[in-house]
Structures are given as C-alpha cells and as structure tokens.
Amino acid sequence: METSIIISGFGGQGALFAGQLLAHAALDSGKEVTWFPSYGPEMRGGTAHCTVVIDDEPIGAPIVRHPDIVLALNMPSADKYEPLVAPGGLLIVDSGMMSRPLRRSDLRAFAIPAHQIALECGDRRLANVCMIGALLAFSDILSRDAIIGTLRAELPARHQHLLDANFAALNTGYTWAATETSRETNERVVANGG
Numbered sequence: 001m002e003t004s005i006i007i008s009g010f011g012g013q014g015a016l017f018a019g020q021l022l023a024h025a026a027l028d029s030g031k032e033v034t035w036f037p038s039y040g041p042e043m044r045g046g047t048a049h050c051t052v053v054i055d056d057e058p059i060g061a062p063i064v065r066h067p068d069i070v071l072a073l074n075m076p077s078a079d080k081y082e083p084l085v086a087p088g089g090l091l092i093v094d095s096g097m098m099s100r101p102l103r104r105s106d107l108r109a110f111a112i113p114a115h116q117i118a119l120e121c122g123d124r125r126l127a128n129v130c131m132i133g134a135l136l137a138f139s140d141i142l143s144r145d146a147i148i149g150t151l152r153a154e155l156p157a158r159h160q161h162l163l164d165a166n167f168a169a170l171n172t173g174y175t176w177a178a179t180e181t182s183r184e185t186n187e188r189v190v191a192n193g194g
Contacts, residue, residue, distance in 0.1 A: 001055065003141050004064040006081055007128070008049035009073025011039055014128035018071065019050035021132060024154050025146040026054045034062035047076065054141060069139065071131045073114070075099055082109075092134050092177075094127055110138065110180055117172050123162060126169035133173025137180075144174060 005022065009015040016037050023035035032055045039048035051067070053059050066086040072078040072093040085091050087106045096115035112134045118126035129151075136144055151166050 002057070002059065003054050003069065003139070004067040005052045005054070005069040005071070005135075005141075006049055006064070006067045007052070007071045007073070007131075008047070008077035008081060009128070010076075011046045011048045012125075013048070013073045014125060015048045015071075015073055016050050018128040018132055019052045021129070021147060021150055021154065022052045022054070022142065025142050025150040026052075028150060028153075029142060029146045031055065032057060032059050034059050036062040049077065069135065069141075071128075071135060073097065073127060073131065078102070090135075090138055092131055092138065094131065108138065110134065110177065112173065112176055112180075114173065117176065118169055121168040121172060122165040126162075126165055129166050129169040130173035133170040133175075134177035136170075137174045137177035144170065 007015045007018045019035050023033045026033040034053045035050060037050040039046060051062060051064060053062055066084055068086055069090045070081040070085050072081055074097045078093045078098060082091060082102060082104060085107050089107045091102065091107055091109040093111050094114040095111035096113055098111055102109040114127040114130040115124060117130045118124050132147060136142060147170060148167060151163065155163055155166065
C-alpha cells in the first residue's frame with residue numbers, strides 16, 4: 001500500500017535527513033521509495049521539506065497534494081500542511097514549536113514534545129529522529145530495527161559520536177507515541193461503551 005509522507009521544518013532542523021533516513025530504511029526493507037527534497041535559498045533558518053513515498057509496488061509520481069502523513073517540526077510547517085493532510089491521515093507536530101492547538105478533527109493528530117526529548121537525549125538537533133520514532137509507533141510503515149540499521153549505515157562520519165543519542169531519541173519518541181496510542185485506544189473503547 002502506498003504511503004506518502006511530508007517532513008517539514010526550518011533549514012537545519014534535519015527534515016531532509018529524516019526523509020533520507022526513511023527512504024534508505026524503506027529501500028533496505030525491500031520497498032519501492034521516492035525521496036523528493038525542497039528547500040528555500042537559505043540553508044539554515046529558511047524552509048526545508050521533503051516528500052517520501054513508500055510502496056510495495058512501483059511508484060508513479062514523487063509529488064503528492066494530500067499526504068497520508070506529515071511531520072511538522074515547526075509552526076509554519078503545521079500551518080502549511082495541517083489543511084493538506086488526507087482525511088484520516090496522521091499529523092505529528094513538535095509541541096515545543098506550536099503556538100496554537102491543532103484544528104482538524106478528521107485525522108489523527110499528535111503533538112509530541114520532540115524538542116524537549118531531544119534536549120534530554122543530549123542535542124536539540126535530535127528532534128527529527130524523535131519524530132521518526134513517534135511515526136513508527138503510530139504507523140506500521142517501517143520497523144525500528146530498519147531505522148536503527150540505517151542510522152548505523154548512513155549517519156555521516158562527523159556525527160558518529162551522536163549514534164547512541166540518535167538511538168535514544170528514536171526509542172524515546174517511539175515510547176512516548178506508543179503510550180499515546182495506548183491511551184487513544186483506551187479512550188475509544190470507553191467512548192464506545194467497551
């Protein structure tokens with residue numbers, strides 16, 4: 001089944017790296033994948049986003065209008081992409097970067113404290129990997145082992161000293177989201193009288 005993902009944030013937040021991480025993990029898992037980056041003229045502080053499409057079958061086009069999943073690393077990204085997520089889709093935002101509540105009720109939306117988790121793991125730049133961990137808990141698109149293997153293989157040499165911190169951010173994001181998913185399921189059961 002085809003799944004389209006947009007990851008968006010300021011330049012320097014690692015949106016493109018997060019997309020590459022998903023794309024390489026998908027390839028290593030035997031999936032078909034496209035990775036389509038886009039960024040403003042400023043390398044740091046400007047906007048950066050990428051689209052990743054993952055499927056078991058060949059992919060027709062790398063561009064999507066209404067993604068199934070959006071990871072918004074900052075407020076401008078949430079503003080831009082919240083209206084575009086496909087109904088029933090998934091929106092994950094960094095709660096530390098939000099200045100308003102999420103508005104849509106026709107999708108699964110979660111605000112994870114990714115920036116705070118990243119700081120606790122040792123580096124604020126790990127928020128992107130924390131968001132990937134949350135994505136893996138909210139969606140069965142890829143396994144954590146696939147992402148861990150890709151981190152080992154693809155993390156640039158100059159950042160190898162951050163490998164353990166990346167694993168911590170990935171696992172903490174996953175655990176946080178798994179807890180939220182459990183809470184969401186319990187609330188749904190209670191709401192339905194189960």
